[in-house]
Amino acid sequence: MSTATARALEHPRLEEIRLEAVLHALSDPMRLQVVRFLADLGEGREAACSAIELAVSKSTTTHHFRVLREAGVINQVYRGTAKMNALRRHDLDTLFPGLLGTVLDAEAAQRRRTG
Amino acid sequence: MSTATARALEHPRLEEIRLEAVLHALSDPMRLQVVRFLADLGEGREAACSAIELAVSKSTTTHHFRVLREAGVINQVYRGTAKMNALRRHDLDTLFPGLLGTVLDAEAAQRRRTG
DNA sequence: ATCGTACTACGACGAATGTCAAATTACGAT
DNA sequence: ATCGTAATTTGACATTCGTCGTAGTACGAT
Numbered sequence: 001m002s003t004a005t006a007r008a009l010e011h012p013r014l015e016e017i018r019l020e021a022v023l024h025a026l027s028d029p030m031r032l033q034v035v036r037f038l039a040d041l042g043e044g045r046e047a048a049c050s051a052i053e054l055a056v057s058k059s060t061t062t063h064h065f066r067v068l069r070e071a072g073v074i075n076q077v078y079r080g081t082a083k084m085n086a087l088r089r090h091d092l093d094t095l096f097p098g099l100l101g102t103v104l105d106a107e108a109a110q111r112r113r114t115g
Numbered sequence: 116m117s118t119a120t121a122r123a124l125e126h127p128r129l130e131e132i133r134l135e136a137v138l139h140a141l142s143d144p145m146r147l148q149v150v151r152f153l154a155d156l157g158e159g160r161e162a163a164c165s166a167i168e169l170a171v172s173k174s175t176t177t178h179h180f181r182v183l184r185e186a187g188v189i190n191q192v193y194r195g196t197a198k199m200n201a202l203r204r205h206d207l208d209t210l211f212p213g214l215l216g217t218v219l220d221a222e223a224a225q226r227r228r229t230g
Numbered sequence: 231a232t233c234g235t236a237c238t239a240c241g242a243c244g245a246a247t248g249t250c251a252a253a254t255t256a257c258g259a260t
Numbered sequence: 261a262t263c264g265t266a267a268t269t270t271g272a273c274a275t276t277c278g279t280c281g282t283a284g285t286a287c288g289a290t
Binding site: 048049050058059061062065066078080081082083 | 264265266267268269270
Binding site: 015018019020021023024026027028029032095096097098099101102103105106107109110113 | 130133134135136138139141142143144147210211212213214216217218220221222224225228
């Protein structure tokens with residue numbers, strides 16, 4: 001092949017991110033768990049898909065990561081054989097100030113309350 | 116019939132409200148429009164279903180109101196022949212501080228941006 | 231008792247969703 | 261070239277979702 005550009009991954013541009021899609025992406029427990037994990041990693045840090053243990057099959061995990069990416073919640077990039085994931089925190093905060101933070105706080109509150 | 120108690124309407128109690136359900140309820144454009152409308156009404160104020168013009172049929176409208184109620188986002192009560200709706204703002208703020216506010220702000224921001 | 235308004239209930243239907251298993255691709259290391 | 265690890269793709273499946281129209285119930289007013 002030509003110059004080894006890693007396989008392309010479609011991401012919505014900043015202006016293309018829709019609130020409804022973000023909320024929908026965050027409304028699934030598995031995906032919320034992924035977002036929580038990435039948030040706890042700290043600003044700008046990334047993790048491989050395999051670093052996050054979800055109680056579903058590999059293909060389902062792949063599916064959830066794609067939903068998050070296509071909604072604009074995470075950024076995915078191939079790094080060797082792994083696929084690294086990071087929250088698009090800055091983009092989301094630009095578009096919807098405070099939203100991600102309050103959702104994460106809400107998730108934490110709920111976890112505290114109901115185990 | 117006996118003492119005229121208006122038909123009962125099932126609402127989740129405070130502790131039963133789930134973040135995922137709330138986010139899912141808010142992730143639909145029609146329902147977001149309803150929430151926006153109720154929020155603009157002002158603290159504690161209520162509106163009949165018919166006061167909110169949605170670009171869908173009556174039965175679909177009923178459906179969306181039910182989703183919002185069952186998620187714990189709105190409170191519904193029969194008043195005569197009308198069914199009045201109000202945001203459960205206080206309950207939601209107790210459970211998930213700031214969430215409803217940031218979602219509404221996000222919705223406003225998006226509307227400003229994309230018409 | 232009748233009428234009109236407001237909302238519901240009951241299917242129905244196609245589209246989307248969450249899930250899985252099996253086969254496949256991409257890449258680094260040997 | 262071969263192997264192992266990481267992740268994808270495809271196709272299947274049951275479920276849920278958003279939508280509609282039609283028929284029905286509840287209630288206030290006449």
